[in-house]
Amino acid sequence: MKDKASFSIHTLGCKVNQYEGEQIIAEMEKYGWRYVDFSAKADVYIINSCTVTSVASHKSRQLVRRAIKKNPEAIVIVTGCYADSDRKEIASISGVDLVLGNEDKSKIPYLLFEKLGIESMNGDGAKPATSLHTRALVKVQDGCNQFCSYCIVPHVRSNLWSRPIPEVFDEVNRLVAGGTQEVVLTGIHLGLYGANTGTGLGDLLARLVEIPQLGRIRLSSIELNEVTPQIIDLMTSSDKLCNHLHIPLQSGSNRILKAMNRHYTAEEFAERTDELKSKIKDLAITTDIIVGFPGETERDFEDSIKLVKKVGFSKLHVFKFSPRKGTPAATYPEQIPGAVKDERSAALIDIGRDLSASYASSYLGKRMRILVEREQGKYLSGMSDNYIRVYCEGPREIIGKLVTVEITKQEETVLYGSIKSSQVAKSQIGNRGK
Ligand code: SF4
Structure with missing residues (x-):
């Protein structure tokens, strides 16, 4: 295989899987692999699968077939929850080379070298874990033992695991040094963070809000009874915690x-x-x-x-x-x-x-803090702390920055406004209802 061989990955499913997909890309690039889009011809395809519903499993199989069709010579690897739950079924698809469960997905670069009988691919092997994204997912928890009757996750990821606070603190510091403004803490069941270690999500957040250059922290999802008084206190006292909670309801019928x-x-x-x-x-x-x-x-x-x-x-x-x-x-x-x-x-x-x-x-005429993410047509586009898409006009240089926007117009679920200042604290912004 030539130097700088290419790889592609398609990740399905939840934020944890998305995070793990990003980690695989970072690891592969670190070892010299060249990332290409999933629609392109690649030497290696990785399908980071999901099995939360039968539709997700079906999509995972479709992606496997699409990769094989694109390049029948490619090495095709299937990992993720579907690989954990239906290993035999996937392995029986002709053209699939490796089926790896969640526990083994971090070993993909090494397993590939083993398979190819080589030791490196011109990677420098020592890049720090940085991200160019303004917003980065940080996985801090794994496993769920709640056993909702419709969900396969506890059957395939039942072991509870929480990443130690100092480790998360170090990763967030590295991300911030690389330009990240917002971290989204993710987990299979985030509210169970610390359930096996005697600490809690509140303790982790209390540590992270101390990072001076970090713009804001968002929680990916949390169950109703897991929003503790400590988390509420931090959300009211710190500019860094987004005033947004994703709390799954699932049904309104008892x-x-x-x-x-x-x-x-x-x-x-x-x-x-x-x-x-x-x-x-x-x-x-x-x-x-x-x-x-x-x-x-x-x-x-x-x-x-x-x-x-x-x-x-x-x-x-x-x-x-x-x-x-x-x-x-x-x-x-x-x-x-x-x-x-x-x-x-x-x-x-x-x-x-x-x-x-x-x-x-309800935000028309008010000011909101926005993290500017990208250009979209003639506008810059970003999300507010409380998760509303906001468009504004301004120079490209403010992409990746927190700015205050005065809201002047609404179109359905999105808002438009003009920039008033950049890199501001939430407490300086006019509040809803004022
Ligand atoms: S809490 Fe979430 S991950 Fe756990 S069983 Fe219920 S739906 Fe699945």
């Missing part, structure tokens, strides 16, 4: 929540989110919701709609239930027909759009 093995009621969810909003200024709450869970009646679906409106989420991620082999819910009776799922999903997506637009409209 009957369905029970069948899902989710440990709260609709009433508890509404009460707790009210309390969080009253304590954390300008808090945006986003959520995941599943429609068409087995046995979901029109009435159950109506309950979901009612709760979604009552909570006033700023964004909804709507998923149609798809039975995942190996989970209890896949065997439940009263599976819902596809057409009903489609209808309910479309209705909820519409409601979600209205909620997002209404939430965004």
Whole structure:
């Protein structure tokens, strides 16, 4: 194989998998491999798969086939959760060379050298873990033992693991030195951070907010009962913690929540989110919701709609239930027909759009802190602390910087504004409702 051989990777699924995909790219490049787009001809294809639903498994298989078709000579590696759960099925696809579980994905560069019978690929082997992205995912936790009845994850990633605080602190410092402004802490079940070590997510956050050049920290997702008083205190006292929580609801019907093995009621969810909003200024709450869970009646679906409106989420991620082999819910009776799922999903997506637009409209005429990420047409585009897409005009040089924008216009769920200043603290910005 020639020097600087090329590789490509396609990652499916959750933020943890995305993070691990980025780590694989960094490792491969460190050892001299050249990254190319997945649509290009590569010497090595890596499919970092997902199996959270049967649709995800299907997509993973499609990607494997697409890679083999693109270059039948390529080495094809499948890793990720689908590789963990259905190893034999994947290995039986002709053209797949290696099937590696999550635990082994970090070894890909070495396993490739072993397979090729070489020791290096002109890599310098010593680059620090830096990122050019303004926003970087940082994985701090793995594993889940909650066993929601529709989810395969605890069956394939049940061991709880938390990255020690000093290690996370060092990685975030390195990222900041490389230009990162925002870190998004991720985990399979982030709220379980520290469950096996005696520390908690609050302790980790308390340490990270001390990093002077770090612009802001976002939590990828957290369960309702895992937002501790310590986290609330930090969100109210530190400019660095985004006033945004992604709290999965999944259903607004108590009957369905029970069948899902989710440990709260609709009433508890509404009460707790009210309390969080009253304590954390300008808090945006986003959520995941599943429609068409087995046995979901029109009435159950109506309950979901009612709760979604009552909570006033700023964004909804709507998923149609798809039975995942190996989970209890896949065997439940009263599976819902596809057409009903489609209808309910479309209705909820519409409601979600209205909620997002209404939430965004409350910022017209106000100032918001934005992390400018990229150019988009004649605008610069970025996200606010509370996760609203904002466009503004300005020089390219401010890409990667935190700026204050005065909001002048709204188009559906996005906002437009003009830049007032750059690299500001959240406390200097006018608040919602003022
Ligand atoms: S909390 Fe539930 S949905 Fe989330 S990973 Fe654990 S079992 Fe799956």
